[in-house]
Amino acid sequence: MKIAVFSCKPYDKRTLSTCAHGTHLEMTYFESRLSMETISLVKDFDAVSCFVNDDVNSEVIHKLKEQGINTIALRCAGFNNVDLYAAKAVGIHVFHVPDYSPTSVAEHAVALIMTLNRKTHRSYHRVKEGNFALEGLLGFNLQGKTVGCVGTGRIGAAFCHIMKGFGCHVICYDIMPSQELIDLGCEYLDLESLYQESDIISLHCPLNASTHHLINSKSLAKMKDGVMIINTSRGALVHAQEAIDGLYSKKIGYLGLDVYEQEGAIFFEDMSSRIIQDSVFQLMLTFPNVVVTGHQGYFTEEALNHIAETTIDNLLNHQNGKNAPRQLA
Template sequence: MKVAVFSCKPYDKRTLLAASDEHQEIELFFFESRLSLETISLAENFDAISCFVNDDLSRQVIDRLASYNVKAIALRCAGYNNVDLCCAKAHKIPVFHVPDYSPTSVAEHAVALIMTLNRKTHRAYHRVKEGNFALEGLLGFNLEGKTVGCIGTGRIGAAFCRIMIGFGCNVLCYDIEENRHVVSLGAEYTDLETLYSRSDIISLHCPLNASTHHLINKHSLSQMKPGVMIINTSRGALVNAQEAIDGLYRGQIGYLGLDVYEQEGDMFFEDMSDNIIYDSVFQLLLTFPNVVVTGHQGYFTDIALHHIADTTLENLKQMLSEGGEYKRELTFKN
């Protein structure tokens, strides 16, 4: 099986090559380019492709992949909102993802954003380097006793709840189905309106779909406590960035931590330090002292990278039958 690996950074290549030692039947070819209509020709003559969070797997792209006789799409991530699954199903192209690469990696990064915003360690670091040891402006609050709202209680959300309960927080949860493990930890499920009104901190751990698009908007913000902390380590489009900025100006949002951004595709995972970033909304977000943005690094730990590589190759291996033919019955692999 010849596999074209898109959006491949040096760390992806290292871990995939290390994992491929046990999968001699799979031959990997690496492309740093993101998959798009402009780069789709690179996928010609390959049996399968492997993609990441910001690759374009829209109908037009999948139609072209089908015309190239590409037989499988292996995502190196949990989310699949960038894939037209209906189109893939119509072309009988199975789509695989990595649902459980390391839930604690993202959960711990969400907590890191909370701690950074609360205790202002990012500002303290620069002050001390300049010889400024004044504490004025660095006042934080105790997490113990605070109410934390967790929207989405899958693997990552459950790991986040466990950590926050360990801090002594009261954890409220919202999801379409209750996670019994989360309840056993001591968290309480409630409706969104109650979660909004009672939470001091709200962390997003839900997938991006039609019902969660711009979940954080002017209407939902109006139901929250003034000065609420909002954390998003899931998908950028869960937050309406312009309306979040309006909330920051009004003081409705007291702290905002983002590891993802709706228009991140042309920026994140790249060194843009010598470039002008033509996104006025993103640039404005960076001017707020109570906003911390990281570049989609929540998943980025050694354990997660190795698990992503292993699972991606295992998914591709499943496509091969004993006779070397491709199994076509799967449309989506959980």
């Protein structure tokens, strides 16, 4: 079975090659993303492996089918970048990695909270310059604060456990409440009540029609002044321009993003010597109370290994005609 691996960085190649060693899978690695511009690369392959910013729309799906591709193995949990209806219609099987060390993303959300709160990113640069003044670095105790978690799947649940350890009052919203979290002492509320009561709101839900631009001017109006918002899920959960308006009005006191709606043209690349052609993103970076990381929440040794193992397992099971519990289409 020949697999074209797209959006492949050196660390992906290392882990995938290790896991595929000794199998009948023949992996070819491409750093470029899968799109209509790169579709010609899939010639003579049986399957493709994609990541979060590959554009696997209906047109790409049909071209893949024409080229003889019968399998798409995603190396991520989310699948909003894949047209599953088109894949099902043409008979292409799609697999994903639903659980790749949820703790890694949850811990990164906490890292953003701590950085924004205690301003370690600013104090680091001050000390490097010999400036040991504390003015402007004032934070707050997390203990006793109300933390709202939107989405309590594996990652959201891991986040709730950590925040309970800080002594926070954790409130949650999910269409399927977790009895485990209720037993832990978390409280499930409707979304509007969560907005109204939270000092910190962390997003851990998938991107779909009901969650697109979940954070917008209307939802922000319901929140406390100075609220902290953290997004480690999908960029389009936050309306970037309206979040900037919230920063100007001080409705948002802190904003931590590991994802961004238009990240496909920016993230996972070294842009340090180029002009980033995104005025909204550039403006967001100018705020002292905003911290942006480049979709690195998942990026731990444990998570990378698990992603590679699950991806190879999905391909082998499909090749051997076994049951596919991680199949989406």
